[in-house]
Amino acid sequence: MLLIGILYSPQRVKGQWKYLKNHPDVHQTFVPIIADVRKGTVQIEADGQQVALGAMVDPAGLVVSKSSELKGDIRCRVFDGKLYPAKVLVRDAKHDVALLHLESTDNRRFIPVRWRNDTDPTVGSWLVTPGISSNPLSIGIVSVNSRTIPHERGFLGVQLTQVAQGPRIEVVFAGSAADVAGLKRNDIVIGLNGDPVHSRREFINQLAKMMPAQEIQLRILRGNREEEATARLGRMEQVDALETRFGVMNSMGGELSLRRADFPKAFAHDSILQPKQCGGPIVDMDGNVAGINIARAGRTCSYALPAGVIHALIDQWKGKPEHQVFFQLPADTQSPVNQSP
């Protein structure tokens, strides 16, 4: 056989930027389409950093967004630049959606977004993601129709052996969730989320049901002392040594959301988004909100929860007396209330 060598080298593309699909020449056509919805879009900051976008669902200042990005001291900036402190009222872990309430001292009535209210958009349909300014953030098309996005395991990053008291940690991978949580070699896990843990197998089975970005409470035996630790489950590729070839490719083209799978119903689209641009509306060519961007999931893929899923969640929340007080719109209202500030 002939001996042939190959090494890898990045191919760089230079020039030709004027032909990009996300070029301003293309974006300008989408500007009038998002003119209304961007006024119901909010930019969410946590501890001073932009972490997500959100969609105004009620003039009382109720916003839905991506739950797993919302930590710490939260403020929301609306289209006119005003910044409001906000608090999380409800979190739905299954869909990774949170409902926030903007605490306005000026009794402002906010402009809610206008929803698409028939079917989910189908493959090939244009979509545009607005921010709070007049220009779109990204455009794309539906890549795969709505379906269930399967479960993906969260990764703790330890190796375990079984000892008499329970699973004992042999190795903590550098950079993993376990490392960040301060777990150490020889720690013995005796509790998970308040329940006792007896065996390695049982612990692994429990962890297998959990997902990235999920927080777990661990009770550990360190020497003679019992201690508590909180770990936020991550992904295998956060550990350099465990990065896969597909993982590398998938991340070539930008950062991805930590929680990016396990959605009961979502459609995939090819808009290029940053994780901090998720949580807000994605708009169809009638200028209606077709869904909420819920994850940047890969080099080729972003996911959005269809409008119907969000409506069902809102109706569910409205059904609970403790939240009812916050809403101004009746449960079946989907049209905008055009109140100016």
Next chain:
Amino acid sequence: MQIRQLKDSATVAKKGSAQSVLPGLIRTNDRFIIACFTTFLLLLDLTAIAIANEPDPQPNPNVNKARARRLQLSDDIENLFLAPPRNRDELLAMQEHTQRLSKAVNPAVVGIRLKNGMGSGVIISEDGFILSAGHVTGRANKQATVLLPDGRTFSATTLGANHRVDAGLLKISSEQIDRDNPLPFIPIGDSDALHHGQWCVAIGHPGGFRKDRQPTVRIGRMLLQGENIIVTDCTLVGGDSGGPLVSAAGEVIGIHSRIGEGIEANLHIPINVFQRDWDRYVKGDVWGGPSPGGPFLGVLEAENRNEAEIGRVVPGGPAAISGMRRGDVVLRFDEKPIENFSQLVSAVAECEPGQVVRLDVRRSTKNLVIEIKIGSFGFNAYN
């Protein structure tokens, strides 16, 4: 395979302390090593190799018959796909056409499973010719499984490949084809007739074929076009290799090949590459470059042009297993001085897979020696 790769890389990082990764704690949904498709630059123009397999000569796909199946396309629609849409009406017209296009093309975009990898392909004739990427098909006369989006499965045989341009052909054997339930296929177009800025659609199976997911459709524009390469901003990732790039007319104009740094660098093989040497592909000729099985080090070039600096180490590859890191500068390769990256490429080219080589490397201010067992390129890059 996946687990094994993880073990290997874990061993490197932990200097032997972590002999295994607990399967219960690893995400295992990437079950296949995705056909290696990323960022390779064909630096070497190598002597052709023909593997004399001589399968029965096959008839040309009936191109004319296929042409008849191209989407009904008015001049208005064709023009729309040549420039940025100017208003909502044009957006709606493009949208309506893209929806129809996806419906027409998706059924013919197949998953291809070979022994150790997965890629995509597109059926271009009713008698079962499938275009794919050279690094998916590899050598001629191998058995592959073809997975159709409608749930049907066929076995296929790999035919010819041009590894210089990364083009490969397969065929579903005729006796499997049911006359009452014919194969879906789409016509091929002309990649010399493309324009910069033209809108096109990329379809494939990113991450590998999944039976609960239809082919994934992405839109983008033609950024660069050459004789052997098309670059678009239709995003691609591992598993897409071999899938079709489609024009507004619903014709295959390219085949997905590889990606570069940056989300705009998505590289496709122009369709005319297949047309040019059709008979050779059908005959089972394999030529033009490193076929899977050639020597493989597993490093990417850094921007630095003056020295052989390593930009990225392919995870799980031979260099990674031996502890080579980003930023290392190769000074000598088995005593031979190395001045730049292409000299490193040539040095690897002269090796045989399995051979152990000694690299003198500069890492920040220290010099060290790394011994690497040269691997083989392709699906078994991790061996």
